[in-house]
Amino acid sequence: MSFWTYFHKWGSPRWFYQFSGRLMPWLAIPAVVLLLGGFAWGLAFVPPDFKQGNSFRIIYLHVPASAVAMGAYMLMATAGAIHLIWRMKLAAMVMKSVAPVGAALTFLALLTGAVWGKPTWGTYWVWDARITSVLILFFLYLGILALQQAFENQEAAAKACAVLAIVGAVNIPIIYWSVEWWYSLHQPASIKFVGESTIHSSMLRPLIATLTGMYCFLGWMVLLNTRNEILYRERNTRWVKDVLTGAGS
Amino acid sequence: MAMHPQRKQRLQIILFILVAVAAAAALLGYALRENINLFYPPADIVAGKAPLERKIRAGGMVEQGSVQRATDSLKVRFNITDYIAVVPVEYEGILPDLFAEGEGVVVSGVLGGDGVFIASEVLAKHDENYMPPEVSAALEKAGTTSVYQQQDGKAEKYGQ
Amino acid sequence: MYFESFAALISMEGHGPYVWFSYGVGIVVLASLLVAARRRRAQLEQMLKAAARREQQQNKAAVTGER
Incomplete structure (x- = not known):
């Protein structure tokens, strides 16, 4: 099968519904285990930071929420682009499904950052480049949620949201490199793609766990929301009726 | 394709x-x-790039041995540096827990004509190094402040 | 466990309120995403099943009406 055949098969809501049903446990179980386990590990078993003390434990929630909020945005923008280029309805459903999850994670990133800032920096909030660009990310998510609601026509809503999502994607590299490009209060990243991470390995391991868990959680939530959207939009088809009356799963 | x-x-x-x-x-x-940019580095302030008598922020490392605390009040004087230039700072109030010599700070306040920065707020800026206290103690014993600073060889972000 | 007692874990040398508040809100937000998705699913199932029943009754009525 060629790439495009696969691609079109992926575009079939019915196929996606069945495939995602099989995939979901593989995301749900790691999400719950890694998040709850990683939180407990980071809260009670890891030593405190030599300077910040115990407030540093917020890292195990703050970093995964922030990183996955950005990852979710890229997923949403990519789905939007696929919808615009190939007019794939499933991509629009995925895009719509990511937005509330991304908004919630961005809210968590901002809130945990503020709460962490008080004991370490001495303030809840400062208008530095990193924090402000994450606030913009939150507004982008809210904008997409609002835009989705503003249209009666589903197709028009999807197109408008896709364009906004793509344009807003420019903010993602700005968030990532804001701490390098400008003087900010927020410190640079501790987990580095190139070179050694500047967080001790005993503290890094639970962070990798909650980070992985949060990505699984995002996938899980996006699948749940997308499946709901599929059921709603295809409610008049034979296969959806069969799924719900138990004739098939 | x-x-x-x-x-x-x-x-x-x-x-x-x-x-x-x-x-x-x-x-x-x-x-x-x-x-x-959230703040001016000391080099820009000394070079006259920062406005006077207007609320601005300055950021740098607290110079070793520069912190002088008043005995009868919360007044404190210290120097901030980016290893290029030094700016004296005066502040009265409670300092954040992470405030210490050799650590990063961002101060907001007004730069006087005499070159002294009168701060109304002091925020601690911490770096991206996280380690357990025992590891830090072991490193100090070995004579290095941070294993990571040795690796990159760059003295923080202030010195640009 | 790193802490010597449960009380020490809760207080975290004064940082407890910050840390526990963060995680409390975190768990609530993540759980509510899951609950919202589950609720929507239950609501859809109810709606679609009701529609299927109505359709069946209409079909039956049509069949009996013909006789």
Whole structure:
């Protein structure tokens, strides 16, 4: 099968519904285990930071929420682009499904950052480049949620949201490199793609766990929301009726 | 992998929009860099690039041995440095827990004509190094403040 | 466990309120995403099943009406 055949098969809501049903446990179980386990590990078993003390434990929630909020945005923008280029309805459903999850994670990133800032920096909030660009990310998510609601026509809503999502994607590299490009209060990243991470390995391991868990959680939530959207939009088809009356799963 | 010409055109439009928006954002970020920067480094302040008698922020490392605390009040004097220039700071109030000599700070206040920065707020700026207290103690014993600083060999972000 | 007692875990040398508040809100937000998705699913199932029943009754009525 060629790439495009696969691609079109992926575009079939019915196929996606069945495939995602099989995939979901593989995301749900790691999400719950890694998040709850990683939180407990980071809260009670890891030593405190030599300077910040115990407030540093917020890292195990703050970093995964922030990183996955950005990852979710890229997923949403990519789905939007696929919808615009190939007019794939499933991509629009995925895009719509990511937005509330991304908004919630961005809210968590901002809130945990503020709460962490008080004991370490001495303030809840400062208008530095990193924090402000994450606030913009939150507004982008809210904008997409609002835009989705503003249209009666589903197709028009999807197109408008896709364009906004793509344009807003420019903010993602700005968030990532804001701490390098400008003087900010927020410190640079501790987990580095190139070179050694500047967080001790005993503290890094639970962070990798909650980070992985949060990505699984995002996938899980996006699948749940997308499946709901599929059921709603295809409610008049034979296969959806069969799924719900138990004739098939 | 052949792509339908119409889809290819739509892809091109999207890529064009992305490039245009990125270029606009880059220009905006460059034009507004003075405002996006949260603080002035000491080198810029000493060079006269920071405005006087206006509320600004300055950031740097607290110079070793420069902290002088008043005995009868919360007044404190210290120098901040980016290892290029030094700016004296005066502040009265409670300092954040992480405030210490050799640590990063961002102070907001007013730069006087005499070159002394009168701060109304002091925030601690911590670096991206996280380690358990025992590891830090072991490193100190071995004579290095941070295993990581040795590796990159750059003295924080202030010295740019 | 790093802490010597449960009380020490809760107080975290004064940082407890910050840390526990963060995680409390975190768990609530993540759980509510899951609950919202589950609720929507239950609501859809109810709606679609009701529609299927109505359709069946209409079909039956049509069949009996013909006789």
